Amino acid sequence: MARKLPHVDVVLVGFGWTAAILAQELTDEGLTVLAIERGAWRDTPTDFPPTVAPDELRWYWRKEMFQNNARDTITFRNNRSQTALPMRRWGSFLPGEGVGGASVHWNGQTWRFLPSDFIAASHNRERYGELPEGMTVQDFGVTYAELEPHFDRFEKLCGIGGKAGNLNGQIQDGGNPFEGPRSSEYPNPPMHMTFAQHQFAKATAELGLKPFPGPSANMSRPYTNPLGCQLGPCSYCGFCEKYGCGNYSKASVQTTILPVLIQKPNFTLKTHNEVLHVNLDKSRTRATGVRHVDVQGNEYDQPADLVILCAYQTNNTRLMMLSGIGEIYNPATGQGLVGKNYCYQIMSSADVFFEDKYTNEFAGAGALGMVVDEYNGDNFDHSGLGFIGGGYIANWTTNARPIESQPVPEGTPSWGSAWKKAMAENFLKATSVGAHGASMAYANNYLDLDPTYKDAYGRPLMRMTYDFTPNDVAMSAFLTERMKEIAERMGGREIKLNLRDGPYDSMPYQTTHNTGGTIMGTNPSNSVVNRYLQSWDVPNLFVMGAGVFPQNAGYNPTGTVAALTYWAAAAIRSQYLRSPGPLVQA
Amino acid sequence: MAGWKLSRRGFLTSTLITTTALLVPGAFARTISGEVPWLPGRANLPPAYPDLRFFTTAERSCIDAIIARLIPTDETGAGAREAGVTDFIDSQLAGFYGKGERWYMQGPFADEKLDTQGYQSEQPPAQLYRDAIEALDAHCEQTLGSVFARLEENQQDEILKRLEEGDLELDGVSAKAFFDLVLENTIEGFFSDPIYGGNRDMVGWKLVGFPGARYDYRDYLDHNGEPVILEPVGLKGRPAWTPA
Structure with a gap:
């Protein structure tokens, strides 16, 4: 029997980036806000000081930073004819858990999607004709221009280091000339580049491309954000992605919002409490709150006027399914929308091995890199290429952590004396160029509930059915060729190409950039949430995160996730609270 | 917040603490408001227990080989043996990792799996080692006349290649x-922080120049x-910093 708790105005499910942003915005509005997080409390001095953070075995290989697979995981198969089996441990992607969510363990590569990415369906149709059979790409329902002020706010919250390429329509030297117009310069200068980035910049410039510094949430200098939170300068320790930062130099919930938010009398955070489902009233068109359970197994009903799902993309999608909100997508009939348009990312890379030059990549940072954007989105003419979309090509020096980083030349065996010798000779003398490819939605890639496997509470696991698509394989082959031209010019002795073609493998780490499942759009027949991330079915329920992307662009998603969150928060503050109800008429 | 501190201390003193992981301040359901619940002198210590052991003598000698x-x-220098990788694996298997405590280990376990579906063995890591070592030694005795550890190095390499390529069947366990x-565990033991025993x-x-x-x-x-x-430095500094 669930115990009924006192009412709050807003309940947030999960406590990562999106929940922290919303909590800050909605407590400013005077609302009482409760965030419910299933993982642990975490703070910098206790959980990731410099004497604890740089521990490769513990945080990544023993997965202490991530969602506990023993309690809940995802089943996976490449296509519908196969039987999905549980991911018994994380591999290809790493959903976060605990206070701060993935903001604790991201690299900090902070992008804005291109203006054309938000209108991918209409833009590509207009330029290249009908989309191919089975491709279910659609427009976001919100434009870059509408999101611009919100991108700007997040970049200032985080102290992003970079160089503008387009200031109010004026193209700037040294920045990304393809980006949408920005209203102001980045709040901090770019990161301090090293040898590998210099080689990449030289090679790309020789090819007539326009290299620019990757936008970074690792601080290039000390920074105080608009909330008054102070961040320290990055020390280039090489432990960003998969690790917490001990220097307060990576933008995270802990470093940018929490110190201010936690002091507010109208904000409360519950940890080690898992939301089981959203409670609905009899009409099933109004959320009355959430049911949650603590680690001792006690269940609670938390009443609230407004419920906002802020968990990871896969978990938000599953909560919608477990709460019976909307219809689960069925690829056989095309009916249903929850779980539709699951997308990911297609990555390929080229390792460059130098003969007598050292890259010393242990001195790195999550978003230390140089990038070219000529082959992203619709920045180039796709006529006759047989695909839409693209990706950025970059040389990041994120780390050289030796369990994970094993740069050995083509043909090296995976063990024995030859492997050992290759590691000894190349570990300090290699770098990598990577292509960060988009992922287009297709009818046969989707999420639903598994018929067999259950979580710790006996509820069905999420089932993922996914493979690389014809569009993405053709796109990746094209990007890989461009990347190869760059890598070959970087002055190395040899290169090694790491291609990505099918079938998609759920185990080697690729990116934690899972998207779709609760997609946004222009009307209830094509989307789960409207342009303000509000459920079409249950108007006092909002859904945040990359699950709302109708397809994934050739960038890391966090910047766009955060901009959409600020956009939704603004709509709630300025419109919804005055007149609670649908913000878009169906 | 004062109330939380008191009740938490009470909980700690009345609970059997078996691993350092339980000392983590965030291990219980909590309600937090008003201030960051940080306590001085309280670090989230690594789950390191380099002296715990799982292997029998025979298992240990097989893995060591x-x-x-x-x-x-x-x-090129010292290898996994000098690095203490056998001790590392032994202690890891004796702890939460060996028991698969953070892996999803509910059935059913499929007879057939796709290459893209990762680990699907019924055994958690420690039991997989146990079953595989027994089957491997039985195979080696049957076909080559002695257990793996007593084979010539070139014979051992040949067997390992066949295991790697999935070309050798072991009874009741996936050789691959x-x-x-x-x-994976050998590389972990060779390159992880020395606090874990490797x-x-x-x-x-x-060997590689990682500081x-x-x-x-x-x-x-x-x-x-x-x-x-x-010169490399570990989480606990380096030996030269500790007076003899």
């Missing part, structure tokens, strides 16, 4: 899953392709 071939002692796990004297880090847990490289960013050679 395998890891010595995976990362051999040779002209076993090989992949041993290789990478002894930081031989793995020294360890130094945490600040700002002085070296303008290396411009020249070597940056630094």
Whole structure:
């Protein structure tokens, strides 16, 4: 029997980036806000000081930073004819858990999607004709221009280091000339580049491309954000992605919002409490709150006027399914929308091995890199290429952590004396160029509930059915060729190409950039949430995160996730609270 | 907040603490408001127990022989044996990792799996080692007349290659899953922080030139392709810092 708790105005499910942003915005509005997080409390001095953070075995290989697979995981198969089996441990992607969510363990590569990415369906149709059979790409329902002020706010919250390429329509030297117009310069200068980035910049410039510094949430200098939170300068320790930062130099919930938010009398955070489902009233068109359970197994009903799902993309999608909100997508009939348009990312890379030059990549940072954007989105003419979309090509020096980083030349065996010798000779003398490819939605890639496997509470696991698509394989082959031209010019002795073609493998780490499942759009027949991330079915329920992307662009998603969150928060503050109800008429 | 501190202390003193992980301040359901619940002198310590053991003597000698071939002692220097990789694996298997405590280990377990579906063995890591070592030694005795550890190095390499390629069937256990796990754990033991019992004297880090847990490289960013050679440092410093 669930115990009924006192009412709050807003309940947030999960406590990562999106929940922290919303909590800050909605407590400013005077609302009482409760965030419910299933993982642990975490703070910098206790959980990731410099004497604890740089521990490769513990945080990544023993997965202490991530969602506990023993309690809940995802089943996976490449296509519908196969039987999905549980991911018994994380591999290809790493959903976060605990206070701060993935903001604790991201690299900090902070992008804005291109203006054309938000209108991918209409833009590509207009330029290249009908989309191919089975491709279910659609427009976001919100434009870059509408999101611009919100991108700007997040970049200032985080102290992003970079160089503008387009200031109010004026193209700037040294920045990304393809980006949408920005209203102001980045709040901090770019990161301090090293040898590998210099080689990449030289090679790309020789090819007539326009290299620019990757936008970074690792601080290039000390920074105080608009909330008054102070961040320290990055020390280039090489432990960003998969690790917490001990220097307060990576933008995270802990470093940018929490110190201010936690002091507010109208904000409360519950940890080690898992939301089981959203409670609905009899009409099933109004959320009355959430049911949650603590680690001792006690269940609670938390009443609230407004419920906002802020968990990871896969978990938000599953909560919608477990709460019976909307219809689960069925690829056989095309009916249903929850779980539709699951997308990911297609990555390929080229390792460059130098003969007598050292890259010393242990001195790195999550978003230390140089990038070219000529082959992203619709920045180039796709006529006759047989695909839409693209990706950025970059040389990041994120780390050289030796369990994970094993740069050995083509043909090296995976063990024995030859492997050992290759590691000894190349570990300090290699770098990598990577292509960060988009992922287009297709009818046969989707999420639903598994018929067999259950979580710790006996509820069905999420089932993922996914493979690389014809569009993405053709796109990746094209990007890989461009990347190869760059890598070959970087002055190395040899290169090694790491291609990505099918079938998609759920185990080697690729990116934690899972998207779709609760997609946004222009009307209830094509989307789960409207342009303000509000459920079409249950108007006092909002859904945040990359699950709302109708397809994934050739960038890391966090910047766009955060901009959409600020956009939704603004709509709630300025419109919804005055007149609670649908913000878009169906 | 004062109430929380008191009740938490009460909980700690009345609970049998078996691992350092339980000392983590955030291990219980909590309601937090008003201030950051940080306590001085309280760090989230690593789950390191380098002296715990799982293997029998026979199992230990088999694994010791395998890891010595995976990362051999040779002209490039010390290998997995000197690095203490056998001890590392032994203690890891004795702890939460060996029991698969953070892996999803509910059935059903499929007879057939796709290459893209990862680990699907019914055994958690420690039991997989146990079953595979028994089957491997039985196979070696049957076909080559002695257990794996007593074979010639070239015979051992041949067997390991066949395990890697999935060309050798072991009774009741996936040979490929076993090989992949041993290789992964061997590399972990060679390169992880010495607090876990492997990478002894930081031989793995020294081999490749990794400086360890130094945490600040700002002085070296303008290396411009020249070597940056630094003595490695672990989470607990390095031996030279401890007076004899």
